[in-house]
Amino acid sequence: MSDNAGKEQGLQAGTPVPWRGIWVAAERTGERAADVTLELLAKARVLGDKLGAPLAAVLIGYHVDGLAGELIGHGADQVLVVDHPELASFTEEAYGGVLAGLALKYRPEIILAGATLMGRAYIPRAATILETGLTADCMDLDIDPKDRVLLQTRPAWGGNLFATIVCPLRRPQMATVRPHVFKKVLPDPARQGEIVSISPEAEWLEHRLRVVESVKDDAGDECRLYGAKVIVVAGRGVEHEKDMALVKELAGLLGGAVGGTRPIVDQGWLPERLQIGQSGVTVSPRLYIGLGVSGAVQHVAGIKDSEIIVAVNKDPDAPIFDLSTYGLVGNVGLILPELIRQIRLEKTGRVV
Numbered sequence: 001m002s003d004n005a006g007k008e009q010g011l012q013a014g015t016p017v018p019w020r021g022i023w024v025a026a027e028r029t030g031e032r033a034a035d036v037t038l039e040l041l042a043k044a045r046v047l048g049d050k051l052g053a054p055l056a057a058v059l060i061g062y063h064v065d066g067l068a069g070e071l072i073g074h075g076a077d078q079v080l081v082v083d084h085p086e087l088a089s090f091t092e093e094a095y096g097g098v099l100a101g102l103a104l105k106y107r108p109e110i111i112l113a114g115a116t117l118m119g120r121a122y123i124p125r126a127a128t129i130l131e132t133g134l135t136a137d138c139m140d141l142d143i144d145p146k147d148r149v150l151l152q153t154r155p156a157w158g159g160n161l162f163a164t165i166v167c168p169l170r171r172p173q174m175a176t177v178r179p180h181v182f183k184k185v186l187p188d189p190a191r192q193g194e195i196v197s198i199s200p201e202a203e204w205l206e207h208r209l210r211v212v213e214s215v216k217d218d219a220g221d222e223c224r225l226y227g228a229k230v231i232v233v234a235g236r237g238v239e240h241e242k243d244m245a246l247v248k249e250l251a252g253l254l255g256g257a258v259g260g261t262r263p264i265v266d267q268g269w270l271p272e273r274l275q276i277g278q279s280g281v282t283v284s285p286r287l288y289i290g291l292g293v294s295g296a297v298q299h300v301a302g303i304k305d306s307e308i309i310v311a312v313n314k315d316p317d318a319p320i321f322d323l324s325t326y327g328l329v330g331n332v333g334l335i336l337p338e339l340i341r342q343i344r345l346e347k348t349g350r351v352v
C-alpha cells in the first residue's frame, strides 16, 4: 500500500477520481458509539455542508454493525462497516491498515478521529501508510471555501498560541480531536442513511501482534471525569497531599469527579489520566470548581467550555478569576473544609 500511496494521491493534474467526502473513524464505548465520535459527526456535518460533500462514518471491528443506525441518526449519510473476526481485538496495525486501505479505495478528502487512546494509536499509522499529514489534538476545525482545505487549529508553542495547520498537497487531510471539544447534537431517529459492508483485503489485516488476553483497565475515574456534570480540580494551591482526601470528599458530596492540574499529577497525587488541560483531557461540566488553580493557558484549554466556573485562590490577581463565574479569594486550606461543612449542613441539616 505504501508504495502506491504517492501515485494514488490524485491531486496531480489528470487524475481521474477526485478525493471527496468526509469520514469520521468511529469508536465504541461498550455497545454505544463513543461520545467523541458523535461530537465529531456533529462537527463533520457542518464541514460537509460547507464543502457540499457527503459524510460517512467508518466502523471497524467485529460484531459492530449494530452501531450503524446510531451513527446515521447523528448525521452520517453512509456507514462503511468492516466487520471481521481478525478485528475483534484492537491492534493498531490492523485497524490502521484497514482505515488506510479503505481510504485508498474510496478516497475521502478528510478523515477525522478522536484523540483517544485508540485514535492516538492507529490514526498515525493510517496517515503514515497514506503518506499524508495528520494534525493531532485539534481544538477547532473549519473549511477554507476557496480551495476546500481543512483548517486545523491546535495549541502550539507550549499552548501559548493557537496555530492553524493546513495540508494543501496531500489527501486525505487527517485530524484528531479530543473528547468534549465539540458538542454532539440530539439524534434524529428518522434519519435515513446507507450501510455499506466491506470485506477487508487480507493485506489490510496484517499485524504482528497476537492478543493473548484482554484485561479491563480500571479507567473508572477517567470515565467519570468525561461525563461528569460537576468536576472539582486540585491545583498546586492544595498544598498538602492529605488534603486530596478533602478534594475527593467535596466532589463526592456534589456527585462529581476529581481532576487535577499538571503539578498535582507530576507530584503523583492523581493519576495522569485525570490531568485536565492541553496535554490532559478536555472537559465541559456544568460546574467546575478549581481549588488553588492559577488559570494557566494550558489548563484553561481543557476547561473553557465549562458552564459555571468557581475559583478558590489566595491571589486576587490570579488569571483564573478572569474567566470564573464566582471567585473566592482565600486560602484553600480554610475554604475547602468550610465548603464541605456548609454543603453537609445543607444536605443533612446538621454539622457532622
Ligand SMILES: Cc1cc2nc3c(=O)[nH]c(=O)nc-3n(C[C@H](O)[C@H](O)[C@H](O)COP(=O)(O)OP(=O)(O)OC[C@H]3O[C@@H](n4cnc5c(N)ncnc54)[C@H](O)[C@@H]3O)c2cc1C
Binding pocket: 158, 159, 234, 235, 236, 237, 238, 239, 260, 261, 262, 263, 264, 275, 276, 277, 278, 279, 280, 281, 291, 292, 293, 294, 295, 296, 297, 298, 299, 302, 312, 313, 314, 315, 318, 330, 331, 332, 333
Ligand atoms: C506544553 C505544556 C503543556 C501543559 N499541559 C498542561 C495541562 O494539560 N494541564 C495543566 O493543568 N497544566 C499544563 N501545563 C502546565 C501549566 O503551564 C501550568 O504550569 C499549570 O496548569 C499550573 O497548575 P496550577 O494552577 O495547579 O499551579 P500554579 O500555576 O503554581 O498555581 C497555583 C495557584 O494556587 C494559588 N495558591 C497557592 N497556595 C494557595 C492556597 N493555600 N490557597 C489558595 N490558593 C493558593 C496560587 O496563588 C496560584 O495561583 C502545561 C505546560 C506546558 C508547557
